[in-house]
Amino acid sequence: MKTIKSLMAASVVAAICLSGTAFANTLEEVKAKGYVNSGVSGKVAGFSAPDAKGHWTGLDVDFTRAVASAIFDDPNKARFTPVAFKEAFTALQSGEIDMLTRNTTWTFQRDAKLGLEFVGTIFYDGQGFMVRKDLGVKSALELDGASVCTQAGTTTELNLSDYFRSKGMTYKPVVYESADEATVIYESGRCDVYTTDTSGLAARRTTLKATEDHMILPEVISKEPLGPAVRQGDQQWSDIVRWTLFALINAEELGITSENVDEMLKSSNPAVKRLLGVDVDFGQHLGLTSDWAYRIIKHMGNYGEMYERNVGVNTVLGLERGVNALWTEGGLIYAPPVR
């Protein structure tokens, strides 16, 4: 009886805690707090990871700073909460974080069923496999019967099952709570294969003791559009996050960089003038100032700059633009026009 009573008490407390959050106006809340709080993975080099001095870097991190720049004109008014995959959606739903930039794949169920809203794609990825070179495997089609290490609760886990079944192959799943553990245990030899998105594989490979002993197989078995997500039901907030992404992409397309943005204010190109808010005030429709896009580009640069700074060929990940090039260059990166 005592157990039942304490359980009841606990559920009531939990319920009251849940009721404390009202998600009406995220922008007002963010302004009142004085910072944007974004949920990040916190451990994927190139996307979000703190360096030795505790300074956050990465594509996901820079995107949050871009949102902070649009609101506060100060990229440092961004805070990062590392969230495990398992609790990421709950953290967003319950209002613990304002947005989620956590290499999260945009899927139907997450968008339609979980009360989330994906605002766009910041990085097009796909799932791949990493193996030890001495396994002698050259293709994922030779992996029949392999033990595969992966992370629990991800789309990776589902794609893995679909892929092996569709190819008529078997595998033994070894599933861990965190990607850190999955990598450590893969390295110990418990699994033949480690699988996650190819960008993640590239990042993880750099952290292994003998990087050269491991290789990424050529097959990419899924499409993984990774993008920022916000809570459903606050249209203004989702517009701000969505158009921050589109402003970054449009800026690259229009040739506006952090360096030439001041000169560009004098540009005669009407599209540039609209984006930078020279004659018009598009910012008011987002609840922001007219120079919202100028602030973003001034502080963080355009999409291409952010890409090269964090994951591009001159970084440890060394990823080519590939499908993540602008549509004008044969890639998939495309943003609706500002007009």
Next chain:
Amino acid sequence: MYEQKSTLLNDARVRGWIAQALVLIILLGLSCYGIYNVGQNLQKSGITTGFGFLSEPSGFDISQTLIPYSSKSSYLDALKVGVLNTLLVSVFGIIASTMLGFFLGVIRLSPNWLVAKMAGAYTEMIRNVPLLLQILFWYLAILAPLPGPKAALNFQDVIFLCNRGMQIPKPIWGPGCEVVLASLIVAVLVSIGLIIWAGKRQRMTGKRFPAFWVSLILVVSVPFTVLAVTGFPVGWDVPALRGFNFRGGVTILPELIALWLSLTLYSATFIGEYVRAGIMAVDKGQREAAQALGYRPWLMYRMVIIPQAMRVVTPPLIGQHLTLIKNSSLAVVIGYPDLVHVFAGTALNQSGQAVEIICITIAVYLTISLVISAFMNWYNNKYALRGL
């Protein structure tokens, strides 16, 4: 002299009832409000609710399943797999830790100085290190020295040990095996009858009958004889290395071994201390009387000391068994597919039904705990007060 006025309001019993009723109403009201509020919030944030997802296909695979399961199976099947895996490691853990615990408790009181001190040192060392660390230690300690599958330790080409786990043959029951099973059941029933009869006869006449040994021989020899007579209707699926891994047979996961080992070693130290306390609580006179009657130490413990010590041991033992079951949820750190890992982890994230899944998980643990607690309390009530 004045008369005690007895009204409803100053009657302590009535006031007690009213107070309790008020508390109950407030609690019920709060919980109704809580449930309503959760529902409202979920709906407001556009999250689909309800238990319909349980029949949807799960889409993920699980490394150890005691029942047929694939990614086409439903979330309900995933729940069953998780519960069975939790029960598997818990049952083996409870059996092993209780045996080891009794052994530790007894030898810690041994007159042999070295043996007693060693048991003491083991107890203090193990119970003062967090269980989480021990699980990780055993997992990595088991994985590190074991070779990969191609260099697996080979025991007569039947059992293999490598960092993918222990591979043992799996029996395949052919036609006629039902008779073997039936003979086993008959042998067990006969043995139980025999033990009851022997006990009764000893109480009535004082004559002893070696019921235990006769039963043991019965239970072992009868099914074997039947097996031989029916021409061994059982084949073995022997594991063999094919490709990267072993195929066939049964794989005992290193995660299971590590979790079972750490739960057993950890819980045994606590059980050992309860047993020691129980033995020390038995009056010295009982021991002296048993010795005076010429009981050998083993018989003295079995017939005189342990039965009386059980009265002290049982209540904390219940708690320790419940703790072991709940501690098995730490499986999540080494990827053993228990209830929390499979259902409150993977299934929760794939379906997004956080509230429902957490409620189901709590309900499952509560049910398991209450059932065990009820059984152990029954045992406690039956034996605790005897002779008083």
